[in-house]
Amino acid sequence: MKRPLRKEADPLPSSGRGLMHVCPHCAAPLTLHDLRDGDQGYWCHPCGRGHRASNPPLNALRRLPQTG
Numbered sequence: 001m002k003r004p005l006r007k008e009a010d011p012l013p014s015s016g017r018g019l020m021h022v023c024p025h026c027a028a029p030l031t032l033h034d035l036r037d038g039d040q041g042y043w044c045h046p047c048g049r050g051h052r053a054s055n056p057p058l059n060a061l062r063r064l065p066q067t068g
Contacts, residue, residue, distance in 0.1 A: 040053040
């Protein structure tokens with residue numbers, strides 16, 4: 001069965017290149033962990049909160065500072 005095409009644009013970028021994952025609550029960098037079900041997730045140690053890598057909140061992605 002074919003999936004219907006979405007009418008709206010995807011709010012997340014197609015690539016994570018040039019972006020970093022930060023906590024949407026405290027803006028601390030997140031660490032990547034393997035989950036028991038085989039998925040991956042990002043975790044904020046200071047806040048004790050996290051999210052699945054496949055479903056990040058929009059405010060968890062920030063552009064890397066430009067270097068050079």
